[in-house]
Amino acid sequence: MSPQQNLAIVSGASQSNNVGIFMAASIAHEVNQPLAAIVANSHACRRWLSADPPNLDRGRTTLERIIRDANAAAELISRIGGLFSRGGARARTSVDINQVINAVWQSMADEIATKNVRVVIELDRDLPPARADRIQIQQVLVNLIRNALDALDTGADNARSLRIRSLRDEAGTIRVEVRDNGIGLNEFEQIFEPFFTTKKHGMGMGLAICRSIIESHDGRLWAAPNKPGGTTFVFTLPDHASDAEALRASHGAQ
Template identity: 40%
Template sequence: MARYSQLGAIALTAAIFIFDTLAPLDVAIAVLYVAVVLLSLNFTGWRGTLLIGAACIGLTLLSFSLTHGSDLKSGPVGRCLVSLAAIVITTFLALRLGSTIAIIAESERRYRTIFVATGVAILEMDLSRLKVRLDQLRAAGAIDIDEVTRTHPGFAREALGMMRLVAANDTSLATFRAPDFTTLAGKLPTLIPKEMETSVWQLLDAIWHQETSFEAENVMNAVDGTRLNVLYTVAMPIERKALDLVLVSIMDVTARREAENALHQAQAELAHVSRVATLGELTVSIAHEVNQPLAGVVTNGEAGLRWLRRPEPVLTEVADSIERMISDAKRASEVIKRLRALASKAVPQALPVDLNDLVQDTLTLVQRELRSFQVDLQLSLAETLGRISGDRVQLQQVIINLVINAIQAMGSVPAGKRELSIATRCSDGAVTLEVNDSGPGFSPSNAAQLFAAFFTTKPEGMGMGLSICRSIVEAHGGRLRASSLPGGGASFEFSLPSQMGGN
């Protein structure tokens, strides 16, 4: 194209010069040199355009000199000045235009480089047909996308067929395992599974409200059937009202999600090991809590037999003994049930939990530790405490860990001064549990490491308890904090979001 423009400019320049010099017409033929200046934009830069403009001015003056010599009549001079002015103005405008074209070309080059070479999949889409269809639905009386969902439940899948793929970079082909652009364009609607339709409806809602961007994470299929976790962003430029140019950037986060799932699985395994280790520490308490009701069963059974063996059996006493046996058996069953829950590897379930009940259940398991360490327990449980949503077993693990840590921390404190306080409260939409002890507390140098994995101040400790507790609390949307008390001792508290309206 540039070669032909250059040859055309030379031929046109020669023709204008000959015609201007030899033709006996009283018109400003040299004005046609502006076409030569404009043609130069196709094959030269700003310097070349400037030189061509100067050459056209020179040829105009040369033609005037050859034609009129020293005859400076007003008519020829006026036409010459008009031609010169036209050439100068056109050259100036051509320079401005050339600069603008160069900027646009550089921008286009950068865009194509980013589009082609970036590590993110980028799809250039044309959604103009979809935009027209949505406008038709709006004109027909649809108020919002929710109404379209009710009246046209299959519209999300229909909308996918109205999205035309215009271009895709190499990363897109690699991400979706497509051999070429044609394959990707033909199969794109089928790569969106049914479970992604909720996200499609959300995109349609964003288009309906003329938003300029939309972002979501979902699952898509590759051409070969592979399931992909993708994070995608849809950019809808505000100046393209027809949505004929929409950019969709897609990041494959499958490996990241698999790594996160593996990490969560490892954390769950670690929490289970920690629970089992905690149960090992509570063996004496567990045996005591189970033996107590079992001993009650034996005692009441023997009493019932004695009442039956009398010459005149007292059946009311026998019935009372049997009822006490049933009650003791239920107590033993509840203890075993709680122990089985702590030792199990069940999948965590988010259910409504009463934190006060959880504290009471936990104290049942640590009663013997409290007595053997001669710990004075003070309970301050809020009467109207909102329920929280969480996994009961995991939250009980946190409370057991905090209480056992507090009891063990007071081992060096003289008997009679070992005080453990447990309090619950509700404020600002959160439920808080606080565990305070009268032990030696912790030094400021250890404060930053308390929740770090493998950090411990106990000779026999693993250093995993508090780290696991923090992970559990944060997974429930809460925070676990620690502080030293002014008069000695340590305070640990965690806060979790409260369920609205729960008591």
């Protein structure tokens, strides 16, 4: 075997190992989010039930969130298993992005409340549905909001604010913005690379996974600086109607 062939084998093994590490980290990151929410809501539920008198309404609401997050974790694990089976694919349906934003906001309300953050949600009521994997888009939103909360935690000395906005842009695509007035960023492209992180905790996989998810939906994800400070994360998705029209056009061309 020639030195060139040996080098090719070693290079291929190294690349395969890197892919394996990326996949393992991605799976760990995906499953960790609903599990972390379960732990947080379990502590909250215990507080409500330990109050004098017990707050049964809040306890019941928090328990429903625990059940929801446990089901989400089970669905994630099931879909991850499907990816490794023949023909495995992620389910995509017509999704109301505004409903997804509201669901994520409700699931994170207690977590956000502890941060003393003013939240503004602006939703375009005429937004068309997207063809998407609802669970994946929820993951993207949760991750972007948590990044914003971390930025607000580590240096914002003015009134902390977070704005979540949906709209249809000039190109006709669905656009979602998560804007904070935190410390801001310097590495606007590097933050989307696997294993890159500016935090003391975490694997640096969150934003890489988010971009991978959005691009798999034929959308885009990027970050931009705010004035006077902070960051806006933006992602776009094609709407369901445009997706259907493109599919009909492709069939007509055959």
